Amino acid sequence: MDTKKIHPVAVNFAAPFRMSGSITQAAVICTISWILWKYFRQVVIKSPLDNIPGPPTGSFLYGNLRQILNKDGWDFVQHLTDTYPEVARLSGPLGHRMLYVFDPTALHTIVVKEQYVFEEAKWFIKFNRLRFGPGLLATVGDHHRRQRKMLNPVFSINHMRHMIPIFDDIGNKLQKAIEDRVSASTEPVELDMLAWMSRTALELIGQAGLGYSFDPLVADSMDEFAGAVKSFGPTLVSINHLRRLLPYLPDIGTPAFREKLVDLFPNESVRRTKALSDIMYRRSVEIYREKVRALELGDEAVTKQVGEGKDIMSILLRANMAAADEDKLPQNELIAQISTFIFAAMDTTSNALAMTLLLLGDHPAVQEKLRKEILEACDGDSDESGRLDYDRLVNLPYLDAVCRETLRLHSPVTHVFRETVKDAVVPLSQPIRGVDGQMVHELVIPKDTTIVIGILSANRNKAVWGEDAMEWKPERWxxxxxxxxxxxxxxxxxxxxxxxxxxGRACIGFKFSQLEMKIVICVLLSKFTLAPSGKKITWNLSNVRFPTVVGSTKASMPMKIGRYRPSESPVNKQSGLTAANVGG
Ligand code: HEM
Incomplete structure (x- = not known):
């Protein structure tokens, strides 16, 4: 090529690449050989996993992955639950072997005893690091353990107790918002309860988690940020396959250069995910700075903030300041926790709540029984402001049973992935018959195997939960x-x-989400009746399951909401409740 015809800047830019040409070639050859070796080891060499029974391979390109990630994949998951002996061999993309596991003994080894051998999948960690930064969902090993050590106490029951007034306050706002929409009509009104649950969940994690108000729950639609957070989950679904390629992409150039590349990437969902991550990051920095400024100004400034310093982030920042130097988390890790919490808390809890409301609408007798329990408790055990204290609320037996049973049968997260970082041997609760007809007593799992933890299958396992495992029966609790x-x-x-x-990677917010579900259900049932809208709802299998009206792709869940009139209620006739003591 005649370099004289090229602009001098371009020549200078190209020079280092020409000089290092042979190094680059060697690097490319090494990388390709490494990928081929890994592929050969995984796919061609015989593996002990070949002896584990499993369904036929879906397609060579995706294996069974597509069936498991498909929004209509419920039948496939149920087939795995019903057909295989708590473990099944699956095919991954390009013939990789994967293992689907819901045997309790095997799960104990995978998630507890040898959790550092069964790490989060590399694509999951890399993707989360790109969108949230180095928070809990983006770190592994000692790094993750150090973060948990700082964060576990922050989510203690003791701290949850002090958050009850924040939860109550938001519950009252939700009650008022629904009241404003149904009070004008004598007939029940159709409302999108998924949208209301999402806004409530965002405001709860905002105020009780971050000491920040996102949405006063007044306007008819969410504000821009709430909308951005809400659309994160559905956007992710459309790039579920692409996300898995991340570990294979080299980190070329500076972070700014890589960001530019993503902006130019020819896929709308990838660009949108990046835009949403940027919005969340900017808001996280804002929240962090405000918190730090208030803490520096002292107690008075802290108590003037949303959450009055009782929110998780304020507790975390105080604990971090007081911690020994070797335990302190750096600023970028503290900021990363903010988007992590928003993301991890919102869709999971709001969609679990939506599912509970739908079930209560479909089962009027359960709804009545639960309302009776709630109203009687509010009547007898609340303080002057009508609030139940933490212990009374979390121990209401039927409310607890309804929540547990919904989270069992319809767990919002259906499965999670792990990858073996070295060869492993995993005991089974009982031997299974291998493809060769011999009994298999333990699983021999080679390094780099993808494990799919069948959360839903474990919760619906008939061997554990009995023949009625597929029925929604709060009474079982x-x-x-x-x-x-x-x-x-x-x-x-x-x-x-x-x-x-x-x-060590269990959900850190599970007590938070329990409290949230229980307060919201109390608030709604004490004042409103829930009934199906008549529109057919379908639940989509996703990272977190979500409802849509059949025929639509928009996440929503319309229900008919009416004002609860005690005089018309069969419960009231038994308990003698009057309009004055049913809350609100
Ligand atoms: C019904 C509601 C919820 C469900 C079903 C749920 C489920 C889960 C599951 C299955 C995991 C493990 C993910 C994995 O291993 O890859 C997880 C992790 C996590 N959850 Fe939740 N979650 C819920 C609510 C919440 C809430 C309210 C918060 C925050 C306040 C939260 C924060 C987190 C965080 C930070 C992690 C990562 C933990 C770690 O890796 O150390 N979750 N959650």
């Missing part, structure tokens, strides 16, 4: 659980369920 459940030793942090996972 009112009697002692059968021995098949207690003996199984499911390694979940919550109620023998895998809904919030277990071990």
């Amino acid at each position: 009112l009697a002692p659980l059968p021995e098949s459940v207690t003996d199984a030793k499911v390694p979940g942090v919550y109620s023998n369920l895998m809904t919030f996972m277990g071990g």
Whole structure:
């Protein structure tokens, strides 16, 4: 090529690449050989996993991954639950082997005993680091353990107790917002309860989690930021396959250069995910700066803030200041926790609440029984302002049973992924018959195998939960659980369920979400009736399941909401309640 015809700046720019041409070539050859070796090892060499029974490969390109990630993939998940002996071999993309596991003993090894051998998948960590920064969802090993050490106490029950007034305040705003929309009509009014649950969940994690108000719950639609957060989940679904390529992409150039590349990437959802991450990051920095400024100014400034210093972020910043130097988290890790909490808290809890409301609408007798329990408790045990204290609220037996049963049968997260960082041997609760007809007593799992933890399958496992495992029966929690459940030793942090996972990466916010669900249900049932809208709702399998009206792709869940009139209620006729003591 005649370099004289090229602009001098371009020549200078190209020079280092020409000089290092042979190094670059060598690097490319090494990378390709490494990928080929890994591929050969995974796909071509015989593996002990070949002896584990599993469904036929979906397609060579995606394996069974597409079936498991598909929004209509419920039948496939149910097929895995019903057909295989708590473990099944799956095919991953390009013939990779994967393992689907819901055997409780095997899960104990994977999520508790050997959790550092079964790490979060590389694509998951890399993707979360890009969108949230180095928070809990983007770190592994000692780094993650150090963050948990600082954060676990922040989510303690003791701190939750002090958050009750914040939760109550937001509950009252929700009640008022719904009241304003139904009071003018004598007939029940159709409202999108998913939207209301999302806004409430965002405001709750905003005020109680971050000491920041996102949405006063007054206007008919969410503000721009709330809308951005809400659209994060559905946008992610459309790039679920692309996300998995991340570990294979080299980190070329500076971060700014890589950002530019993403802005030019020919996929609208990828560009949108980046734009949403940027919006969340900017807001996180704002929130962080405000908190630090208030803490520096002293107690008076802190108590004037939203959350009055009782929110999780204020507690975390104070704990971090007081911590020994080697335990302190740096600023970028503190900021990263903010987007992490918003993301992890919002869709999970709001969609779980939406599912609970829908079930209550579909089961009027359960709704009545629950309302009766709530109204009687408010009548008898509340303080002068009508509030139930933490212990009374979390221990209402039927409310607790309804929440547990919904989170069992319809766990918002259906499965999570792990990858083995070295070869591992995993015991099973009982031997299974291998493809070769011989009994298999333990799983021999090679390094770099993808494990799919079947959360939903574990929660619906008939061997553990009994023949009625597929039925929504809150009553099952009112009697002692059968021995098949207690003996199984499911390694979940919550109620023998895998809904919030277990071990060192279990959901840190599960008590927060319980409190939230219970307060919102109390607030709604004490004043309103819930009924189906008549429109058919379908639930989409996703990172977090979400509802849509059949025929639409927009996440929504219309329900008919009416004002609860005690005089018309069969419950009231029994309990003698009057309009004056039903809250609000
Ligand atoms: C019904 C509601 C919720 C469900 C079903 C849920 C479920 C889960 C699950 C399954 C995980 C494990 C993910 C994995 O291993 O890859 C997780 C992790 C996490 N959750 Fe939740 N969650 C809920 C509510 C919340 C709330 C309200 C918060 C915050 C206040 C929260 C914060 C987190 C965080 C930070 C992690 C990462 C923990 C770590 O890696 O150390 N979650 N959650």
